[in-house]
Amino acid sequence: MSRSRILVVDDEPFNLEIICDYLEDCDYDLVTAQDGASALAHLEDPAQRFDVLVLDRMMPGISGMEVLRRVKQHERLKAIPVIMQTAAATPDQVREGLAAGAHYYLTKPFECDSLRAVIRTALDDQRRRAELADRIHEHVVAMQMIDRAEFSVRTLEEAAAVATTAALVCSRPEAVAMGLAELLVNGVEHGNLGIDFEAKGALKESGTWADEVRKRLSAPQNLAKRVRLTVQREGARWHFHVRDDGPGFDWQRFIELDPSRAFAPNGRGIVLARQIAFDEVRYDGCGNEVHAWCSDGMEVGE
Structure with missing residues (x-):
């Protein structure tokens, strides 16, 4: 590499x-x-x-x-x-x-550690987006024939794979794949594994985030937890529904990027999803369910 x-x-x-x-x-x-x-x-x-x-x-x-x-x-x-x-x-x-x-x-x-942490985060985000883009072209024709699909993931790797596959239904798969990956990863990390904003920031700064994710995934109380994605065609739009098995989170804090959090190495995934991937993003209830819509760019049957 x-x-x-x-x-x-x-x-x-x-x-x-x-x-x-x-x-x-x-x-x-x-x-x-x-x-x-x-x-x-x-x-x-x-x-x-x-x-x-x-x-x-x-x-x-x-x-x-x-x-x-x-x-x-x-x-x-x-x-x-x-x-x-x-x-x-x-x-x-x-x-x-x-x-x-x-x-x-x-x-x-x-400080040196702050610089290194934010560079690692930016490179990790960039690498993940590049991997998502590389996978985009893999099953385009078949996916565009789908009217409804359901997926279930447990790990971050599964979330990335499902995001790239599900996004192929849309006319802008690269952008939607990134947005879906952010929502699914949020469901795994924050929802099912309980890694909140402050904890993830500390883990990113110390370089131990990946180890902590693996440890929590293997914990007995988390083995059965899943993040479920439903994809539904609604006329000229696609509706993505993501639900995790966690207790929810204070999603109102993260729907916009507060300038006070701009210096943190994490906490911008939902904002990026709203800005570049979807026409609309809406959380329900306690925050363990999120709905997102994007325009298909073409009517059914075109």
Whole structure:
């Protein structure tokens, strides 16, 4: 497997040096840029590929926000996760960055562990999306003939496989697969395994999240728990119903990305599902059931 490539952009050489020192013993290829123009030159070079962009918000000339906007408008670059590093952390400034597509944040000055944790999270998210996209083309014709289907999953790996398969019914399978994966993973982690927002953040920072998931999956009280997905055609829309066996959670906190959580390495899955995958997302009751709808893009029989 090739090493992950990270572009780090900051107009202060000292800050670039600190970040490179923090990541020195990580298995990454680091490229640096000291201004927005240089960053865009690297990004727009078709011979270069980047897995994560660590971007300073406040820079002279082309600002970090302008670089972010151009990246998210670029067809080849828009999927790159952007980690915004900034001292400008008021709620309005964070909302502006979130709206522009910066779903990962670091407040200057930050600790080595915080930087490593958010990069790991961004790379994990990116890798999962790439895997989902690779699987999309596998059973397209058969899935588009379905009117109703039911699935049941227990593990995160099963959730990813079911998400990519179920999304094939839609005209935008890549986006819907990512959104479905977020909802199913949420059902496994938070619903059935009881890993809440604070616990997952701590596990991500310590690098022990995967081990904790495996441990909880093997616990006797969790062996029979499932997350169930029903897919139903409703005219020109698809209805996805996800239900887990957990006690529910305070879903109202996560339906929008609160700027106070923007700096955490987790907690944005539901927001991403709403923003890029579905026309509508609605939780029921205590939060162990969620409904999502997306337009099919064509009427039945086309």
